[in-house]
Amino acid sequence: MEFFLVQSLNGISYGLLLFMLSSGLTLVFSLMGVLNFAHASFYMLGAYLAFQVSTKIGFWPALVVAPLLVGAIGMLVERWGLRKVHKHGHVAELLFTFGLAYLIEEAVHLIWGRAALDYRVPAELDGPLFQIMGPQYPIYRGFMMLVSVAMLVSIWLALTRTRIGLVIQAALSHPQTVEALGHNVPRVFMLVFGGGAALAGLAGVIGGNAFVTDPGMAASVGPIIFVIVVVGGMGSLAGAFIASLLIGCMQTFAVSLDWSLAGVSIAQAAPMLPYLLMVLLLIFRPKGLMGTREG
Amino acid sequence: MKYAPLNLGRWILWSGAALVFLIAPHLFSGGFALTMLTQMGTLILFALSYNMLLGQGGMLSFGHAVYSGLGAYVTVHVLNLMGKGSFYLPVPLLPLVGGLAGLFFGVLFGYVTTKRAGTTFALISLGIGEMVFACVRMFPGFFGGEAGVSTNRVVGQPFLGLTFGPAIQVYYLVAVWCFLGMAAMFALTQTPLGRMANAVRDNPERAEFVGYNTQHVRFLQLVLSSFFAGVSGALSCINFEIVSEENVSAIRSGGVLLATFIGGVPFFFGPVLGAIVFVFFVVALSGFTKAWLLYLGLFFVLMVVYAPGGIASLILMQFPVIRAGRWRELLVPYALAALAGLVVLAGLIGLVEMVYRLSEQGASTVLTVLGVSFDARSAPPWIVLGAVLAAGLAALRAAMRLVGERWGTIQLDLQAKAAP
Numbered sequence: 001m002e003f004f005l006v007q008s009l010n011g012i013s014y015g016l017l018l019f020m021l022s023s024g025l026t027l028v029f030s031l032m033g034v035l036n037f038a039h040a041s042f043y044m045l046g047a048y049l050a051f052q053v054s055t056k057i058g059f060w061p062a063l064v065v066a067p068l069l070v071g072a073i074g075m076l077v078e079r080w081g082l083r084k085v086h087k088h089g090h091v092a093e094l095l096f097t098f099g100l101a102y103l104i105e106e107a108v109h110l111i112w113g114r115a116a117l118d119y120r121v122p123a124e125l126d127g128p129l130f131q132i133m134g135p136q137y138p139i140y141r142g143f144m145m146l147v148s149v150a151m152l153v154s155i156w157l158a159l160t161r162t163r164i165g166l167v168i169q170a171a172l173s174h175p176q177t178v179e180a181l182g183h184n185v186p187r188v189f190m191l192v193f194g195g196g197a198a199l200a201g202l203a204g205v206i207g208g209n210a211f212v213t214d215p216g217m218a219a220s221v222g223p224i225i226f227v228i229v230v231v232g233g234m235g236s237l238a239g240a241f242i243a244s245l246l247i248g249c250m251q252t253f254a255v256s257l258d259w260s261l262a263g264v265s266i267a268q269a270a271p272m273l274p275y276l277l278m279v280l281l282l283i284f285r286p287k288g289l290m291g292t293r294e295g
Numbered sequence: 296m297k298y299a300p301l302n303l304g305r306w307i308l309w310s311g312a313a314l315v316f317l318i319a320p321h322l323f324s325g326g327f328a329l330t331m332l333t334q335m336g337t338l339i340l341f342a343l344s345y346n347m348l349l350g351q352g353g354m355l356s357f358g359h360a361v362y363s364g365l366g367a368y369v370t371v372h373v374l375n376l377m378g379k380g381s382f383y384l385p386v387p388l389l390p391l392v393g394g395l396a397g398l399f400f401g402v403l404f405g406y407v408t409t410k411r412a413g414t415t416f417a418l419i420s421l422g423i424g425e426m427v428f429a430c431v432r433m434f435p436g437f438f439g440g441e442a443g444v445s446t447n448r449v450v451g452q453p454f455l456g457l458t459f460g461p462a463i464q465v466y467y468l469v470a471v472w473c474f475l476g477m478a479a480m481f482a483l484t485q486t487p488l489g490r491m492a493n494a495v496r497d498n499p500e501r502a503e504f505v506g507y508n509t510q511h512v513r514f515l516q517l518v519l520s521s522f523f524a525g526v527s528g529a530l531s532c533i534n535f536e537i538v539s540e541e542n543v544s545a546i547r548s549g550g551v552l553l554a555t556f557i558g559g560v561p562f563f564f565g566p567v568l569g570a571i572v573f574v575f576f577v578v579a580l581s582g583f584t585k586a587w588l589l590y591l592g593l594f595f596v597l598m599v600v601y602a603p604g605g606i607a608s609l610i611l612m613q614f615p616v617i618r619a620g621r622w623r624e625l626l627v628p629y630a631l632a633a634l635a636g637l638v639v640l641a642g643l644i645g646l647v648e649m650v651y652r653l654s655e656q657g658a659s660t661v662l663t664v665l666g667v668s669f670d671a672r673s674a675p676p677w678i679v680l681g682a683v684l685a686a687g688l689a690a691l692r693a694a695m696r697l698v699g700e701r702w703g704t705i706q707l708d709l710q711a712k713a714a715p
Contacts, residue, residue, distance in 0.1 A: 029414075035414045035417070035418070081596075081600065084600050085599060085600055085603075088599075088603045090413070090414065091353075091355055092599055092603055094355060094414065094417060095355070095552075095556060095599050096596060096599045096600065098357075098549070098552070099592055099595045099596035099599055100596065102549070102588065102591075102592035102595070103589065103592045103593060103596060106586065106588050106589035106592055107589065109588075109589075110586060110589065110647065110650050110651050110654060111650060111654055112654060113654050113655060219545065223421055223422065223425040223545075226418045226421055226422065227418075227422050229418065230415060230418045230419060230422065234414070234415055268432075268433050269433060271429040271432070271433075272425075272426050272429035272430060272433065274422075275422045275423070275425055275426035275429065276426065278419065278422045279407050279422070279423070279426070282407050282410055282411070282419060283407060283410075286410050286411060
């Protein structure tokens, strides 16, 4: 029982982290039609910048500064890169972000080296939060959940209650009309792209020290969040939320169970479970859990 | 039956290609050149098969290494069984085994991936690639775990006196298969299926209204493409005598995408150029600098932004100008742009190498270029190289503007002449 409770909490906190990544990806995709292949690279940049900033001025300022820096990089990328490729179509945009992912990974190799960084959980968040009949639950996991939920609520409020949020929502479905009403839609695009990057950066700040900060972190998380976007249905935030929690819990439970099937234990099969889920879903429900778009 | 005149240009081009395959090892002799040529042949086949998806079918795949890699795994096991004397198959026919294996997995995975097109197809192909990669670790019995499966290509009776021990024999095996594959893939572009693939790429809705099932067309195109990918996988297995998880990895899938795009997706022969450039980058440049992947990535991004048609389009663009005899007007702007580009390159490479020296543990921070030594930990080289880079970029911008102006006037003149 306690095993189930702790694993569920771990799964939910991992799932919420995944949703912080996939929500930015989904927002950018539904607004601009661009699937940002470098999204996980912004997650990695967030962790690395947070490490760099936290060694100078501490973890708490880094929690704010690093995502802002990543967001600024994202805006620069949109303004000076993506916008130039836009006229060549979506495939060119996807290829551009694919190349960008290469560049960011190599830049990280060059600047910080190939080994994992010693990016640690701050001392005040290190330790058990509570104890359930044996296993302890770390404070940091609780903190991660808190940050994720706070972030998601504030995004939801910003999208539905503020003026710029309404403009973004309108630009999602009717960019021409919004432009005709006098709003600068390219600037909205730039802001959303930067915002998505900043979200990924924040996920990096709180995920980098909980898991691992090394140059392979983008390549290991990237495919998972793309699977989430496909499973949830392209462009659906609600679908991405369900899929994130589903895959987060599935991964967490799989690595801790010792059942086995045909000589392969569940823990060994854990890395391929999300992909298997995607394949099954595509066979039986090709548009994804909550998807509406075809093609 | 329509009247088709003898296409002389095409015959000359293909005979020329065959001739290049034939004499290349004699032009560039030495073991290193031969290794590179063999790898180029393998990658040419792989990149052409990839372009059957991206260029001809409009399917951006991030997991094409699955088909070549699994083809290679099956080939390596067949080769090992032959080594044990279980049965006999001439080594030159092994690529057929790899191709059939690729075809089989193309049927299996293609059924899922081709359900969707566009961005979703790209993501699904990525997911399938990751799934297969995860399988390699899960089933060490077949995939050999992290070490991979090694083999020996010299098995059984020599085939027509060929043992395939010496590298030159392997080169010619690769060359023959590469040439046959090129011809077959070109022939496929001329078939109704090849044409329908183009239609599905350009306008799936209209293709559907004409009465074609777009999913079926994509599926057939992917299955055929995975056959050729499997052939190239088998060739790489024969060449390296080892197949490991790297063969099905996302790195390999990304590599073939880079090679194909750099060469030129809209043209049949584009991937050939791309494969040659890519192997040069990987084999030659990686010996000089650890940052070669950064340079390759930068080159790729620049191509995406400024030359989406790849190297092939840049070359083909020049032909009308040369035919009109106007190329002399472009010589000076091109030379200026090349010069400015070299300056940019010098500044960039200098900065990148300094960053690298600073970050690597135990590396000397003192660099020597043309007899001048400087320390990456001091400020002056940063300032000088930064200034070189900035000046180069400004000069390149000006030179490109000049190129653009000249190019524009020539194009206007040519158009005016074409439509009086």
